[in-house]
Amino acid sequence: VAPEPLTLSGLRTPALLLDRQRLVRNVDRLSRRLRELGTPLRPHLKTAKCLEVVRLMAGGWPAPVTVSTLREAEAAAGWGARDILYAVGLAPAKTPDVMALRSQGVDLSVVTDDLEAARAIGSAAAGQGLPVLIEVDADGHRSGIAPEEPERLLAVARALAEAGCEMRGIMTHAGESYGAAGPAELRACAERERSAALEAARVLRSAGFACPVVSVGSTPTSLFAESLQGVTEVRNGVYAFFDLEMAGLGVCAVDDIALSVLATVIGRQSAKGWILVDAGWMALSCDRGRGGRPVDNGYGLVCDPDGAPYPDLIVLRANQEHGVLALRPGSAAELPPLQVGDRVRILPNHACATAAQHSRYHVTQPGRDAVTDVWERFGGW
Amino acid sequence: VAPEPLTLSGLRTPALLLDRQRLVRNVDRLSRRLRELGTPLRPHLKTAKCLEVVRLMAGGWPAPVTVSTLREAEAAAGWGARDILYAVGLAPAKTPDVMALRSQGVDLSVVTDDLEAARAIGSAAAGQGLPVLIEVDADGHRSGIAPEEPERLLAVARALAEAGCEMRGIMTHAGESYGAAGPAELRACAERERSAALEAARVLRSAGFACPVVSVGSTPTSLFAESLQGVTEVRNGVYAFFDLEMAGLGVCAVDDIALSVLATVIGRQSAKGWILVDAGWMALSCDRGRGGRPVDNGYGLVCDPDGAPYPDLIVLRANQEHGVLALRPGSAAELPPLQVGDRVRILPNHACATAAQHSRYHVTQPGRDAVTDVWERFGGW
Numbered sequence: 001v002a003p004e005p006l007t008l009s010g011l012r013t014p015a016l017l018l019d020r021q022r023l024v025r026n027v028d029r030l031s032r033r034l035r036e037l038g039t040p041l042r043p044h045l046k047t048a049k050c051l052e053v054v055r056l057m058a059g060g061w062p063a064p065v066t067v068s069t070l071r072e073a074e075a076a077a078g079w080g081a082r083d084i085l086y087a088v089g090l091a092p093a094k095t096p097d098v099m100a101l102r103s104q105g106v107d108l109s110v111v112t113d114d115l116e117a118a119r120a121i122g123s124a125a126a127g128q129g130l131p132v133l134i135e136v137d138a139d140g141h142r143s144g145i146a147p148e149e150p151e152r153l154l155a156v157a158r159a160l161a162e163a164g165c166e167m168r169g170i171m172t173h174a175g176e177s178y179g180a181a182g183p184a185e186l187r188a189c190a191e192r193e194r195s196a197a198l199e200a201a202r203v204l205r206s207a208g209f210a211c212p213v214v215s216v217g218s219t220p221t222s223l224f225a226e227s228l229q230g231v232t233e234v235r236n237g238v239y240a241f242f243d244l245e246m247a248g249l250g251v252c253a254v255d256d257i258a259l260s261v262l263a264t265v266i267g268r269q270s271a272k273g274w275i276l277v278d279a280g281w282m283a284l285s286c287d288r289g290r291g292g293r294p295v296d297n298g299y300g301l302v303c304d305p306d307g308a309p310y311p312d313l314i315v316l317r318a319n320q321e322h323g324v325l326a327l328r329p330g331s332a333a334e335l336p337p338l339q340v341g342d343r344v345r346i347l348p349n350h351a352c353a354t355a356a357q358h359s360r361y362h363v364t365q366p367g368r369d370a371v372t373d374v375w376e377r378f379g380g381w
Numbered sequence: 382v383a384p385e386p387l388t389l390s391g392l393r394t395p396a397l398l399l400d401r402q403r404l405v406r407n408v409d410r411l412s413r414r415l416r417e418l419g420t421p422l423r424p425h426l427k428t429a430k431c432l433e434v435v436r437l438m439a440g441g442w443p444a445p446v447t448v449s450t451l452r453e454a455e456a457a458a459g460w461g462a463r464d465i466l467y468a469v470g471l472a473p474a475k476t477p478d479v480m481a482l483r484s485q486g487v488d489l490s491v492v493t494d495d496l497e498a499a500r501a502i503g504s505a506a507a508g509q510g511l512p513v514l515i516e517v518d519a520d521g522h523r524s525g526i527a528p529e530e531p532e533r534l535l536a537v538a539r540a541l542a543e544a545g546c547e548m549r550g551i552m553t554h555a556g557e558s559y560g561a562a563g564p565a566e567l568r569a570c571a572e573r574e575r576s577a578a579l580e581a582a583r584v585l586r587s588a589g590f591a592c593p594v595v596s597v598g599s600t601p602t603s604l605f606a607e608s609l610q611g612v613t614e615v616r617n618g619v620y621a622f623f624d625l626e627m628a629g630l631g632v633c634a635v636d637d638i639a640l641s642v643l644a645t646v647i648g649r650q651s652a653k654g655w656i657l658v659d660a661g662w663m664a665l666s667c668d669r670g671r672g673g674r675p676v677d678n679g680y681g682l683v684c685d686p687d688g689a690p691y692p693d694l695i696v697l698r699a700n701q702e703h704g705v706l707a708l709r710p711g712s713a714a715e716l717p718p719l720q721v722g723d724r725v726r727i728l729p730n731h732a733c734a735t736a737a738q739h740s741r742y743h744v745t746q747p748g749r750d751a752v753t754d755v756w757e758r759f760g761g762w
Contacts, residue, residue, distance in 0.1 A: 012451065013472065014762055046701055068702040070393065088702045089647035091394065091659050092722045114648045117721040135648075142703055143648050143657050175700065266470035267495045267516075267524050276524050278472050283762070286667035286734055319556065320427055320733055321449040321469045322523055340498040341473050352701055353667055356738070359761055380740055381395055381664070 006371035008305070008364060009343075013264040014283035016358035017345065018053075018375070019307065021366055022258035023240055027056050030222060030239050039228040040064075042085060042215065044237030045072045047352045049377040050361060051079050057240050066217070066235040070097055071381045077106045084108045085215065087171060087235060089135060089143055092117055095124035102130070109168050109213075111135050113145050118156045122163020131168035132160050133213060134204070138196035139189070141175030147199035157209050169213030169232070170200045177220040182250065190221035198230045220251050241351035244297045245289055254301070254309060259355060260345040261300070262362075263323060265338050274316070275325040275338050279346060281318040285353035296328065300346040300354075306367065307345050310336050315346060387752035389686070389745060390724075394645040395664035397739035398726065399434075399756070400688065402747055403639035404621055408437050411603060411620050420609040421445075423466060423596070425618030426453045428733045430758040431742060432460050438621050447598070447616040451478055452762045458487045465489045466596065468552060468616060470516060470524055473498055476505035483511070490549050490594075492516050494525050499537045503544020512549035513541050514594060515585070519577035520570070522556030528580035538590050550594030550613070551581045558601040563631060571602035579611045601632050622732035625678045626670055635682070635690060640736060641726040642681070643743075644704060646719050655697070656706040656719050660727060662699040666734035677709065681727040681735075687748065688726050691717050696727060 004010075008017070034041050043057035046068040054076075055061040064083040067073045073084050082105065090098065090110040101108045109131035112118050121132065134156050137144030145152045157167050174193035180186045193216050204211045216228070217235030228234065241259040242252040263279035284299045299315035302325050312331035317324040323346070327333055338344070348354035355361075356379060363373035385391070389398070415422050424438035427449040435457075436442040445464040448454045454465050463486065471479065471491040482489045490512035493499050502513065515537050518525030526533045538548050555574035561567045574597050585592045597609070598616030609615065622640040623633040644660035665680045680696035683706050693712035698705040704727070708714055719725070729735035736742075737760060744754035 012475065012478070012762060088659065089657060091645040091647050093645065094393065097393070112648070114721050117648065120722055137650075140653075142698075142700060142705065143650070264472040264474065266472050267493070267498065269518075269524070272521075276470060278469065281668075281734065282737060286669075286731075287662070288667075317523075319523060324523065340495050341501055350667075353662065356663060357760075379738075381393060 006362065006374065007369045008262065008371060009369055011262060011362060011371065013262050013343065014279035015262045015362055016355065016360065017260045017262050018361040018363050019258045019260070019366065020363050020372065022256055023053070023056065026240050026242055026252070026256060026258060030236060031059060033223060034234060037225065037228045039231050040233050042066050042233045042235050044068070044217070044235050045076060047237035047241060047355065049075070049355070049379065050375050052373070052375045053240060069381050070094055071378070073101060073108055075378055077101055077104065082106055085133070085171070085235070086110050089113060089117065090121055092120035092124055095121050098130065099125060099128065107131070109133060111171055112156065113143050115155050115159055118159040119163065122160055122165050125163065125165060127164030129164065129166050131166040133168050133171045133215065134200070136170045136172040136196055136200040138172045138174050138193045139176035141173070144172060147196050147203065150203045153200055153203055154207050157204055157207070161209070167204070167209045167211065169211045169215065170197060170204065171213070171215035172197050174216070174218045174221045177218050178245065178249065180220060180249065183224060186220050186224035186249070186251070187226055190225035193218070193221050194225065194228060194231055201230070219246060220249055223251055238351050241355070243351040244301055244347055244349045248289070248295060254347065257347045259351045260303065260307065260347050261354065263344050263346055265340050265342045265344070267340060273326050273335050275335070277323045277325060277344060278321060279323045280321045282320050283357055284315065284318055284323065284346060284348065285350065285357050287350040287353040289349040297349060299323065300348055303345040303347060305343045305345060309347070387743065387755065388750045389643065389752060390750055392643060392743060392752065394643050394724065395660035396643045396743055397736065397741065398641045398643050399742040399744050400639045400641070400747065401744050401753065403637055404434070404437065407621050407623055407633070407637060407639060411617060412440060414604060415615060418606065418609045420612050421614050423447050423614045423616050425449070425598070425616050426457055428618035428622060428736065430456070430736070430760065431756050433754070433756040434621060445614070450762050451475055452759070454482060454489055456759055458482055458485065463487055466514070466552070466616070467491050470494060470498065471502055473501035473505055476502050479511065480506060480509065488512070490514060492552055493537065496536050496540055499540040500544065503541055503546050506544065506546060508545030510545060510547050512547040514549050514552045514596065515581070517551045517553040517577055517581040519553045519555050519574045520557040522554070525553060528577050528584065531584040534581055534584050535588050538585055538588070542590070548585070548590045548592060550592045550596065551578060551585065552594070552596035553578050555597070555599045555602045558599050559626065559630065561601060561630065564605060567601050567605035567630070567632070568607055571606035574599070574602050575606065575609060575612055582611070600627060601630055604632055619732050622736070624732040625682055625728055625730045629670070629676060635728065638728045640732045641684065641688065641728050642735065644725050644727055646721050646723045646725070648721060654707050654716050656716070658704045658706060658725060659702060660704045661702045663701050664738055665696060665699055665704065665727060665729065666731065666738050668731040668734040670730040678730060680704065681729055684726040684728060686724045686726060690728070
């Protein structure tokens with residue numbers, strides 16, 4: 001007997017839903033913009049960790065991809081990818097695993113921003129031409145060498161060259177753009193990211209390093225960049241799903257968010273205005289968003305089963321397997337008359353974190369009860 | 382050729398470590414205390430989600446266990462458990478899956494606090510004597526019926542009886558104890574949990590419901606209770622691992638924490654006093670702790686590879702696969718001279734959340750490089 005087809009109403013909750021129509025729209029939006037700007041995309045696997053999604057993002061498969069872990073690199077290689085950028089500073093002890101993937105014909109390139117690391121990686125790669133990008137710090141967010149420190153940049157480049165690595169280029173990530181306020185600041189972040197990348201490439205090229213790759217990427221900057229001249233690729237992940245963080249930043253609308261968690265009402269505390277559901281932080285993640293935004297979404301924004309948000313209804317508190325729904329403090333809205341057994345969809349603060357709590361996507365279409373596809377995702381390192 | 386034995390120094394990072402000596406000590410501490418108080422433990426599977434750990438907690442196997450999801454119930458049944466309490470309010474649509482486990486000979490009991498839910502569950506269970514506990518609200522934390530609302534309690538009990546369910550008893554969880562300050566408040570929380578449970582049982586018994594089970598449990602209250610008279614079982618999970626939340630609450634010492642994340646230094650931002658490691662929120666969880674504690678541990682407290690904390694070194698910021706180590710703001714301590722490639726252990730804010738980011742425990746012994754065991758854990762619903 002064939003198994004019964006999966007339906008939304010038949011899914012055991014909590015379950016992760018992916019709205020295919022929104023996903024495709026989000027993917028098309030960035031593709032169109034990057035075509036206008038003339039810069040190719042190297043989609044980032046870290047958000048979706050799923051072949052079907054990355055294939056949509058890339059517009060075909062195999063395609064160049066970005067990864068944040070060796071496990072992602074190994075998965076992508078297993079799916080046939082032959083051009084992979086591992087965009088997190090390499091721990092030197094991981095070099096043999098990188099070389100093992102390269103020996104299978106995968107052009108896996110790695111990243112560092114540290115002189116000692118460059119020497120250790122170079123030594124472990126034993127002169128076999130491992131391609132390395134130097135990480136550039138565009139905005140003080142995290143890692144990378146600021147272009148204002150050309151000696152540090154050049155010292156790392158020389159160490160790599162001396163060790164027989166290939167100086168593939170530079171990469172940067174404008175992480176501070178997640179804290180920008182409004183389109184003007186987002187455009188400024190994008191231009192700062194581009195100019196930091198180009199300045200670092202200029203320093204390296206002036207010293208004789210070819211630096212063919214100039215890689216930038218953050219979802220806010222890629223969507224708000226007015227020019228990507230001189231940039232050879234952009235890396236993006238979360239734009240395919242979007243989330244309340246991106247909506248709060250003005251990068252997308254709430255109804256662009258393709259990812260949600262389906263939950264069931266399990267009880268009420270009427271005197272407190274609370275509705276209890278079977279999705280807690282285990283299903284939603286502990287990510288409460290960045291804070292400091294004008295609108296607090298708690299652990300997520302609550303929608304009806306078709307995905308339309310209830311006014312001001314948020315996940316106020318989350319325990320491991322309990323979510324407490326309530327109106328935003330101070331709201332004049334009315335608590336919807338949800339009954340035990342009713343279902344809701346919860347939009348996530350941070351799609352990367354929420355998706356990571358699940359092992360598969362249930363792919364949906366607006367207005368249909370059918371789960372049209374189940375796409376597996378993976379975790380681990 | 383036999384595979385090389387796993388070692389700490391050979392593990393790919395980030396990796397989840399479990400110190401067996403601390404685990405056993407923590408497990409023994411609660412067992413001893415509960416023996417003194419004369420109340421049996423029904424260990425909670427939700428923290429460890431691992432057979433080897435729950436077997437240690439129970440002091441043998443099979444044993445009665447507590448679960449927070451159907452998936453945990455199915456896993457426990459698969460390991461041979463025959464007495465399982467599913468301690469999260471049941472969504473009525475899950476009743477057939479509950480009955481399917483019961484039909485395999487598992488005494489699986491469920492929980493509700495809602496009249497409609499009781500009717501719907503009773504109807505779905507079709508008079509087959511499904512054992513149900515009524516959830517009691519001891520402290521306004523989350524779900525449950527307060528003992529001060531005897532009519533609500535009795536209405537649910539009557540609906541269950543009319544539907545042919547077995548009124549197995551009551552359960553409560555003193556969740557507010559996680560916000561207690563000091564031993565006196567913890568003892569008061571424990572007594573409030575016990576008295577709320579006993580009062581609810583008294584109400585039900587006065588109305589003719591036998592109410593054989595009086596189940597309480599939270600790690601702080603179980604360890605600080607001075608009496609459990611009248612309580613028939615306690616449910617605990619996180620006490621086996623402990624975490625910075627429990628240490629901040631005074632329930633354990635930092636060196637009781639059995640769980641940690643092994644990470645590798647991948648870079649430094651010397652001017653800022655930052656050390657970058659390859660463990661971000663994906664490996665640590667987004668749980669920043671409850672807040673309001675005198676000591677802020679960021680995303681975790683950083684230790685040397687043997688597990689001794691560096692003074693005031695915390696995970697200040699976390700991106701998906703990057704952790705930024707820095708001294709606590711205002712600290713007079715010195716940044717340890719960590720170099721790229723060096724390893725650290727990071728103690729978690731919340732063991733349940735951190736463990737959930739991983740698929741296995743690497744079991745360690747103090748002072749040894751060997752990983753003595755690898756214990757699998759599961760996720761999902």
